[in-house]
Amino acid sequence: MSDTGNVTVEDELTDVVVIGGGPIGMFTAFYSAMRNLDVQLIDSLPQLGGQVAALYPEKPIHDIAGFVSGTGAELIANLQRQIDSFGDRIGVHVNEEVQGLERLDDGTFVLTTKQRSVHTRSVIVAIGSGAFAPRPLAIDYDRDGLDGSKVFYFVKRLADFAGKNVVVAGGGDAAIDWALELEKIAGHVTLVHRRDNFRALESSVAQLRESSVEILTPYKFVDVVNEDAGLRIDLAQVKGDAQPSLHVDALLVNYGFTSDNHLLRDWGLPVKRGDLQVNEYLETEVPGIYGVGDAVNYPGKVKLISAGFGEVPRAVNHLSEELYPDRKQPLHS
Numbered sequence: 001m002s003d004t005g006n007v008t009v010e011d012e013l014t015d016v017v018v019i020g021g022g023p024i025g026m027f028t029a030f031y032s033a034m035r036n037l038d039v040q041l042i043d044s045l046p047q048l049g050g051q052v053a054a055l056y057p058e059k060p061i062h063d064i065a066g067f068v069s070g071t072g073a074e075l076i077a078n079l080q081r082q083i084d085s086f087g088d089r090i091g092v093h094v095n096e097e098v099q100g101l102e103r104l105d106d107g108t109f110v111l112t113t114k115q116r117s118v119h120t121r122s123v124i125v126a127i128g129s130g131a132f133a134p135r136p137l138a139i140d141y142d143r144d145g146l147d148g149s150k151v152f153y154f155v156k157r158l159a160d161f162a163g164k165n166v167v168v169a170g171g172g173d174a175a176i177d178w179a180l181e182l183e184k185i186a187g188h189v190t191l192v193h194r195r196d197n198f199r200a201l202e203s204s205v206a207q208l209r210e211s212s213v214e215i216l217t218p219y220k221f222v223d224v225v226n227e228d229a230g231l232r233i234d235l236a237q238v239k240g241d242a243q244p245s246l247h248v249d250a251l252l253v254n255y256g257f258t259s260d261n262h263l264l265r266d267w268g269l270p271v272k273r274g275d276l277q278v279n280e281y282l283e284t285e286v287p288g289i290y291g292v293g294d295a296v297n298y299p300g301k302v303k304l305i306s307a308g309f310g311e312v313p314r315a316v317n318h319l320s321e322e323l324y325p326d327r328k329q330p331l332h333s
């Protein structure tokens with residue numbers, strides 16, 4: 001491995017890079033390691049788990065064989081445990097978006113993120129509907145100066161908000177869940193939403209209304225300005241005249257996520273209606289590049305977790321046979 005500026009160049013040739021650490025990418029990394037392949041797993045979000053971790057960690061999941069009424073977070077924790085059991089074979093890199101994918105003359109690939117470049121013999125694309133990014137506040141504010149210090153789109157450590165005066169923006173499950181979590185440790189929590197109604201579980205909304213969280217609806221954001229001691233947040237009442245300013249320590253924005261998979265085309269891969277086209281082995285028309293999970297389509301495709309899990313052994317066993325023809329196909333583990 002060598003360092004050129006801030007970019008780490010991995011000199012070693014790995015067997016497979018899995019792009020995307022959603023549930024299907026996580027299982028792909030684990031299953032590949034079980035087949036004695038060396039794996040690098042890369043995800044653009046700060047945590048693994050894809051849609052499940054980012055959008056519905058608390059939702060029960062009922063339609064996965066042998067997983068009885070667990071939540072999304074429990075499913076991801078189980079997958080993480082499987083990955084950890086092969087820690088020496090699996091390199092995990094979060095907060096890194098794969099931007100470049102280049103096929104070399106010898107049939108190997110170089111993948112690049114802003115932080116590293118990885119040399120691999122094969123690639124499994126598990127990017128779902130594409131790289132996730134939190135939907136930003138729809139106003140012009142000093143993102144470079146404030147994001148990560150006073151304006152947040154993720155909670156990395158709840159304890160960082162202890163005793164603080166916090167505004168939570170949004171009206172969905174995530175906004176309400178965070179407002180209720182913050183209420184336990186923050187000095188004061190205000191929830192600001194541009195509608196009177198919330199798009200969240202009735203039980204959570206009821207809990208919110210009984211909590212000490214101050215609810216400001218329907219208000220929209222007009223400006224967010226740095227102040228020595230904190231933030232000034234200027235609001236405007238929707239269909240009203242009120243224009244209050246709040247002086248707080250931090251703003252946590254929960255406007256959901258956007259996704260974008262234009263990179264598939266940039267990488268020269270076959271895409272139809274936004275989906276990667278694969279054959280019965282989940283291989284694209286580019287030898288050595290496979291796709292699994294929500295990212296792909298083929299006749300009979302079902303975009304569910306259990307269906308994506310089922311694709312993984314098909315892809316990995318075929319890939320393993322291509323890379324190591326002398327290795328036998330497994331009957332079972």
Ligand SMILES: Cc1cc2nc3c(=O)[nH]c(=O)nc-3n(C[C@H](O)[C@H](O)[C@H](O)COP(=O)(O)OP(=O)(O)OC[C@H]3O[C@@H](n4cnc5c(N)ncnc54)[C@H](O)[C@@H]3O)c2cc1C
Pocket residue numbers: 019020021022023024025026042043044045049050051052055056060061062063096097098099126127128129130131132263292293294295303304305306308
């Ligand atoms: C509200 C909701 C409820 C659902 N409930 C169920 C359910 O009960 N049962 C069920 O089976 N399914 C359910 N689904 C569908 C299920 O979540 C998806 O089928 C599943 O998440 C697909 O997994 P995946 O790993 O293919 O993709 P994703 O979960 O979308 O993960 C893809 C990952 O790839 C990363 N990524 C993308 N591009 C890049 C890049 N260029 N570089 C690095 N990383 C990248 C993304 O950040 C993301 O983490 C639900 C979906 C939603 C939205």
